[in-house]
Amino acid sequence: MTTTELERPARPPVFHHLSTGRKARNHLATVLVSLAFLIALVPLVWLLATVVIKGWRALVSPDWFTHSLKGVLPDQFAGGIYHALYGSLAQALVCAVIAVPIGILAAIYLVEYGRGWLARLTTFMVDILSGVPSIVAALFIFALWISTFGLEQSAFAVSLALVLLMLPVVVRSCEEMLRLVPQELREASYALGIPKWKTIVRVVLPTALSGIVTGSMLALARVLGETAPVLVLVGYSQSINFNIFDGNMTSLPLFIYNQFTNPTAAGQLRIWGAALTLILLVMLFNLIATVISRFSAIKTK
Amino acid sequence: MAKRLDAKDLNIYYGKFQAVAEVTLAVPPRNVTAFIGPSGCGKSTVLRTLNRMHEVTPGARVEGEVLLDGEDIYAGGVDPVDVRRTIGMVFQRPNPFPTMSIKDNVIAGLRLAGVRDKSRLDEVAERALRGANLWNEVSDRLNKPGGSLSGGQQQRLCIARAIAVQPAVLLMDEPCSALDPISTLAIEDLIAELKKEYTIVIVTHNMQQAARVSDQTAFFNLAGVGQPGKLIEIDDTEKIFSNPGQQATEDYISGRFG
Numbered sequence: 001m002t003t004t005e006l007e008r009p010a011r012p013p014v015f016h017h018l019s020t021g022r023k024a025r026n027h028l029a030t031v032l033v034s035l036a037f038l039i040a041l042v043p044l045v046w047l048l049a050t051v052v053i054k055g056w057r058a059l060v061s062p063d064w065f066t067h068s069l070k071g072v073l074p075d076q077f078a079g080g081i082y083h084a085l086y087g088s089l090a091q092a093l094v095c096a097v098i099a100v101p102i103g104i105l106a107a108i109y110l111v112e113y114g115r116g117w118l119a120r121l122t123t124f125m126v127d128i129l130s131g132v133p134s135i136v137a138a139l140f141i142f143a144l145w146i147s148t149f150g151l152e153q154s155a156f157a158v159s160l161a162l163v164l165l166m167l168p169v170v171v172r173s174c175e176e177m178l179r180l181v182p183q184e185l186r187e188a189s190y191a192l193g194i195p196k197w198k199t200i201v202r203v204v205l206p207t208a209l210s211g212i213v214t215g216s217m218l219a220l221a222r223v224l225g226e227t228a229p230v231l232v233l234v235g236y237s238q239s240i241n242f243n244i245f246d247g248n249m250t251s252l253p254l255f256i257y258n259q260f261t262n263p264t265a266a267g268q269l270r271i272w273g274a275a276l277t278l279i280l281l282v283m284l285f286n287l288i289a290t291v292i293s294r295f296s297a298i299k300t301k
Numbered sequence: 302m303a304k305r306l307d308a309k310d311l312n313i314y315y316g317k318f319q320a321v322a323e324v325t326l327a328v329p330p331r332n333v334t335a336f337i338g339p340s341g342c343g344k345s346t347v348l349r350t351l352n353r354m355h356e357v358t359p360g361a362r363v364e365g366e367v368l369l370d371g372e373d374i375y376a377g378g379v380d381p382v383d384v385r386r387t388i389g390m391v392f393q394r395p396n397p398f399p400t401m402s403i404k405d406n407v408i409a410g411l412r413l414a415g416v417r418d419k420s421r422l423d424e425v426a427e428r429a430l431r432g433a434n435l436w437n438e439v440s441d442r443l444n445k446p447g448g449s450l451s452g453g454q455q456q457r458l459c460i461a462r463a464i465a466v467q468p469a470v471l472l473m474d475e476p477c478s479a480l481d482p483i484s485t486l487a488i489e490d491l492i493a494e495l496k497k498e499y500t501i502v503i504v505t506h507n508m509q510q511a512a513r514v515s516d517q518t519a520f521f522n523l524a525g526v527g528q529p530g531k532l533i534e535i536d537d538t539e540k541i542f543s544n545p546g547q548q549a550t551e552d553y554i555s556g557r558f559g
Binding site for chain 2: 186187188189192194198206207
């Protein structure tokens with residue numbers, strides 16, 4: 001039976017099936033992208049797994065968070081990272097106390113007041129500072145604090161070097177957050193007869209707060225693991241030292257570096273334990289950042 | 302309270318570019334003046350010079366005088382912060398402060414100026430919200446964030462915020478252009494109410510709106526791209542829309558261009 005002219009479709013269908021070539025390319029791309037994702041994931045998971053497997057036993061020992069290594073022999077399974085944990089936290093917090101206010105104020109200057117050459121110079125300097133390797137920052141503070149001022153090595157010197165590393169990150173993130181605040185809000189505030197400084201303090205900063213807090217906490221988490229400053233600017237100590245201005249003070253990276261020369265099984269366990277503690281500490285800071293930004297985030301409901 | 306506003310020989314510049322040339326106009330008290338004209342003709346720019354908001358833009362500068370009841374707001378030694386407290390502004394897009402509640406938004410102007418008396422702030426908040434025809438809709442959720450309201454309610458919140466500081470003049474820069482027709486109607490009714498107490502200047506792209514809400518209308522136009530905008534004519538709204546003095550005005554309102 002033949003089809004008549006009337007029974008034939010007037011036009012060929014508009015939509016075609018996927019051609020084999022496109023299907024093949026689609027599969028190839030999917031496989032490549034998934035593979036790249038897996039390859040990127042492997043070292044991360046591997047690293048975490050290694051640290052957890054080799055270090056968890058140290059963390060569950062009752063003395064780990066409550067005792068230093070005072071009077072503990074190198075091959076003895078005893079003592080803990082109490083002194084190093086205090087050192088890391090103290091150095092990072094002192095650094096934050098200095099770097100965060102300066103960073104926020106500098107960002108306010110750049111966004112709200114900065115015009116002309118001084119603003120360009122500041123931006124340029126912040127860019128340069130963010131590219132400075134940590135060892136260079138450490139050597140600079142060494143040259144300034146110890147060689148020029150003639151002061152002793154101390155945890156405070158470490159904090160100063162960390163400030164150099166943290167400052168550009170804080171300035172950058174605050175600047176971004178302040179620029180995200182719509183100009184309309186500033187104008188709305190001016191239109192009510194509110195002076196500029198009060199507009200910044202009461203309208204602009206609260207609006208950008210959650211981002212500023214997150215940025216600062218992430219910057220803090222980053223400097224926690226910095227190793228070069230603690231190698232150059234402070235000595236190692238087996239026991240706790242609460243004074244940041246005087247004497248040796250161990251931090252987690254310094255603790256790990258020191259135990260690296262301890263070949264015993266106890267030393268190995270301490271290295272992995274301290275590494276795991278450091279990772280958990282950074283995670284904790286990131287978690288706190290998330291929680292704070294969640295709470296200070298702008299609510300619309 | 303409501304004051305008259307006179308602009309004399311305003312020349313307004315952004316850097317080297319002259320945006321507006323030779324504008325002279327008078328705004329009587331308790332009266333609505335509408336600025337109409339095609340995009341880029343400088344209506345908003347003129348409006349922003351009337352409360353020194355213009356100079357917030359870097360590189361912007363003004364020549365000429367703006368007199369508030371005879372007092373030049375550009376005279377040396379005049380604090381722009383004082384000027385803006387006396388001459389309020391409502392913007393094109395509703396911009397409540399996102400970190401503040403509805404009530405805090407309304408009393409922001411007073412509170413940030415240092416008023417702490419709680420009962421007075423409560424009273425002002427209610428009066429301003431009633432004045433902006435918003436009280437009935439939000440009185441049960443004053444502590445909810447300002448961003449939780451609809452666009453039209455947010456704009457009325459912004460008007461409440463502006464009138465809470467009791468300005469002498471209220472400037473409105475296309476206050477309805479981001480709103481739907483029902484919200485627009487609500488704002489227009491509100492303008493009719495507000496003009497009993499305030500001097501109002503409103504920029505609008507909507508000529509029907511200008512015809513509906515204003516007592517006098519100013520038509521701005523520009524000769525071409527890169528040319529400064531000029532005030533073509535200002536007259537009673539009825540006259541502008543029925544029998545304008547200039548051909549350009551006639552062409553614009555009858556939809557022949559713009």
